[in-house]
Amino acid sequence: MLLSYILLNLVLAAVTYAVNFPFESIQLNGKDIGDFAQISFGRDFNGSSSSDACKAFPGTSQWPLNAIWAQLNTSLNGALLQPAIPASACYDGPEKDTEKCNYLLSRASGSRFYLDDPITVLTEWPTGDTCPTMAKPTGSCTRGGFSSYVVDATTVKHIQTAVNFARNQNIRLVMKNSGHDFVGRNTGAGAISIWLHRLKSFEFLPVYRQGEYNGPAARVSTGLEAWEVYKYMKTYNISIVVPAGSTTVAPWGGWMQGAGHSILASKYGLGADQVLSLQVVTADGSFVTADTETNQDLFFALRGGGPSTYGIVTSAIVKTYPALEVSNVPLSFSGGTSAIPIETFWAGVDKYHLIGKNVTDVGGSAYSYISSSNNGRSATFSTVFELAGMTKQQGFTYMQSHFDSLNAVGIPVKNTMPISSPSWMNARDGVGDAPGGSSQFSSRLFPVQNFDDPALFRPTMAAIRQSVEAGYRFHGLHFRPSLDKAGYPGTAAIIPAWRNSIMHADSFDSFSMRGKTAVEIAESRARHNIYMDRIRAVTPGGGAYINEADVQEPNWQDSFFGGTYERLAKIKKEVDPWNLFWAPSTVGSEAYAVRTEDGKFTQNGPLCKT
Numbered sequence: 001m002l003l004s005y006i007l008l009n010l011v012l013a014a015v016t017y018a019v020n021f022p023f024e025s026i027q028l029n030g031k032d033i034g035d036f037a038q039i040s041f042g043r044d045f046n047g048s049s050s051s052d053a054c055k056a057f058p059g060t061s062q063w064p065l066n067a068i069w070a071q072l073n074t075s076l077n078g079a080l081l082q083p084a085i086p087a088s089a090c091y092d093g094p095e096k097d098t099e100k101c102n103y104l105l106s107r108a109s110g111s112r113f114y115l116d117d118p119i120t121v122l123t124e125w126p127t128g129d130t131c132p133t134m135a136k137p138t139g140s141c142t143r144g145g146f147s148s149y150v151v152d153a154t155t156v157k158h159i160q161t162a163v164n165f166a167r168n169q170n171i172r173l174v175m176k177n178s179g180h181d182f183v184g185r186n187t188g189a190g191a192i193s194i195w196l197h198r199l200k201s202f203e204f205l206p207v208y209r210q211g212e213y214n215g216p217a218a219r220v221s222t223g224l225e226a227w228e229v230y231k232y233m234k235t236y237n238i239s240i241v242v243p244a245g246s247t248t249v250a251p252w253g254g255w256m257q258g259a260g261h262s263i264l265a266s267k268y269g270l271g272a273d274q275v276l277s278l279q280v281v282t283a284d285g286s287f288v289t290a291d292t293e294t295n296q297d298l299f300f301a302l303r304g305g306g307p308s309t310y311g312i313v314t315s316a317i318v319k320t321y322p323a324l325e326v327s328n329v330p331l332s333f334s335g336g337t338s339a340i341p342i343e344t345f346w347a348g349v350d351k352y353h354l355i356g357k358n359v360t361d362v363g364g365s366a367y368s369y370i371s372s373s374n375n376g377r378s379a380t381f382s383t384v385f386e387l388a389g390m391t392k393q394q395g396f397t398y399m400q401s402h403f404d405s406l407n408a409v410g411i412p413v414k415n416t417m418p419i420s421s422p423s424w425m426n427a428r429d430g431v432g433d434a435p436g437g438s439s440q441f442s443s444r445l446f447p448v449q450n451f452d453d454p455a456l457f458r459p460t461m462a463a464i465r466q467s468v469e470a471g472y473r474f475h476g477l478h479f480r481p482s483l484d485k486a487g488y489p490g491t492a493a494i495i496p497a498w499r500n501s502i503m504h505a506d507s508f509d510s511f512s513m514r515g516k517t518a519v520e521i522a523e524s525r526a527r528h529n530i531y532m533d534r535i536r537a538v539t540p541g542g543g544a545y546i547n548e549a550d551v552q553e554p555n556w557q558d559s560f561f562g563g564t565y566e567r568l569a570k571i572k573k574e575v576d577p578w579n580l581f582w583a584p585s586t587v588g589s590e591a592y593a594v595r596t597e598d599g600k601f602t603q604n605g606p607l608c609k610t
């Protein structure tokens with residue numbers, strides 16, 4: 001391990017003077033550490049590296065004594081929390097609170113409650129579903145896969161202290177930002193969770209130079225949510241690439257680190273392509289800058305190489321663009337009716353996928369859903385085209401030929417005047433997310449050739465149709481984030497398949513995992529994979545999008561990372577020789593696995609070496 005420390009120090013150039021925001025100037029120093037060796041930096045800690053089979057777990061002799069936790073809390077100036085799971089208010093026990101339970105059941109989902117809660121994660125199944133919100137719960141509420149402690153981080157010092165403590169004490173560490181993760185990378189039984197949500201700062205830089213970049217940019221911190229960035233975009237009359245699907249995702253948390261698609265992806269590339277510089281707390285507790293000139297490997301890996309793997313991003317400097325009008329055109333039709341027989345419906349769906357390619361060619365994107373019922377005899381289709389850089393009139397004119405082509409195959413739809421971006425930018429003002437999610441879905445990136453070559457197009461559409469007729473809802477997202485759109489700094493850890501794809505799609509399985517056994521869940525996944533395998537077979541080299549995928553994707557290393565996996569695994573070993581940052585199906589995660597009593601693939605159990 002000593003050699004690892006030396007290598008790590010050579011690998012990471014600590015540039016502690018470079019900060020984007022005041023909260024980053026407050027850093028851990030020797031005086032803060034004093035004689036509390038448990039929070040020493042990786043390079044200084046004299047304790048032995050753990051040879052234990054599992055990370056320390058509550059109830060075992062490795063778990064720190066209360067006095068140590070109290071000392072940690074003192075070092076954190078009281079930022080160490082042990083939050084109750086909100087739904088515990090609905091269960092018999094010390095936290096029972098009928099009024100709060102009623103609030104959770106009736107009003108919390110329309111508020112900021114869950115988003116501002118330190119422990120809630122929005123996808124519930126990874127916690128083991130041990131404490132769902134219910135009016136009349138039958139069982140008991142246990143902590144399950146929720147973290148044991150939360151560090152309410154408002155300074156870099158808080159993050160460094162938590163990182164050092166977790167590493168030195170061999171305790172599982174997780175990070176939670178907006179809590180949107182779909183696959184449980186933001187929670188874990190027996191973990192310390194660093195809550196990054198309150199790190200919200202922004203500064204517009206009209207002129208910024210970095211490497212070959214010379215243009216406008218913005219300093220952004222990791223806790224910002226997309227809707228908050230929309231407000232800054234309005235104030236400064238600029239555009240920034242952030243997610244639009246949910247206005248409460250944290251763009252510079254998991255979104256960017258997994259790649260980050262948006263309605264501007266066909267124009268400016270992915271979220272990870274926007275980053276010019278990052279501020280990062282690394283696994284040894286250092287606070288460093290990563291950009292094209294400093295800590296280049298870390299800079300490469302953090303942009304698309306998967307969240308919760310290489311370090312904790314506190315802030316970034318990202319490119320900004322002139323304000324852009326985005327025209328929004330909805331389209332929907334149903335099949336299996338007298339007006340649209342089912343074969344005509346599918347001819348319309350085929351036509352739509354050719355239109356989708358054309359839309360990405362002009363810098364646009366589209367978000368469609370296809371589902372079927374009545375044993376495939378009925379089906380519905382809906383989509384929204386997002387035409388970046390087009391006025392309403394331009395959007396209307398551009399769409400006319402596409403509506404004509406749908407009419408020509410028998411789909412009687414009418415072009416309407418688009419809605420433009422100002423109403424989109426104010427969407428929901430950051431309220432409305434609530435925990436849910438007891439089902440899974442699977443992802444595929446579709447190469448452009450599948451829509452160019454009729455010999456590939458036919459089997460592609462047949463595989464999509466078969467999956468829909470088998471009962472899986474298909475969600476297609478058209479983007480073209482090719483390297484020429486991405487611009488400077490270019491090379492990033494994003495799976496190369498994204499560059500050659502024009503559609504990312506999720507296939508949703510409606511099977512609810514709640515209350516099901518591990519065997520039933522595995523059988524359901526196997527049924528779904530029959531149809532996913534057909535889609536995979538017609539999209540060779542396509543890959544899958546790590547942020548919106550099945551965490552048990554077959555051959556996940558190749559599907560999520562493609563040709564970059566080997567390089568990323570090497571970087572992971574160099575920057576985190578302790579495997580401190582761990583999340584399922586991320587680079588290097590093969591070294592550990594969660595041991596669950598019920599055999600399910602959740603975060604409800606100790607994290608142990610494999």
Ligand SMILES: Cc1cc2nc3c(=O)[nH]c(=O)nc-3n(C[C@H](O)[C@H](O)[C@H](O)COP(=O)(O)OP(=O)(O)OC[C@H]3O[C@@H](n4cnc5c(N)ncnc54)[C@H](O)[C@@H]3O)c2cc1C
Pocket residue numbers: 122174175176177178179180181182185186196222243244245246248249250251252253254255256257258259260261262307308309311312313314547548583
């Ligand atoms: C409703 C909804 C809409 C979505 N829309 C889109 C979309 O339009 N485009 C798209 O590409 N994706 C979208 N996603 C997927 C989204 O990209 C992922 O869920 C992503 O992981 C969210 O990141 P987060 O930081 O906001 O969430 P969290 O759940 O808080 O974190 C997700 C992961 O990132 C890690 N992480 C967070 N912050 C940091 C940090 N600062 N440093 C290191 N690791 C960190 C966490 O540990 C965790 O592993 C959507 C998800 C949902 C639920």
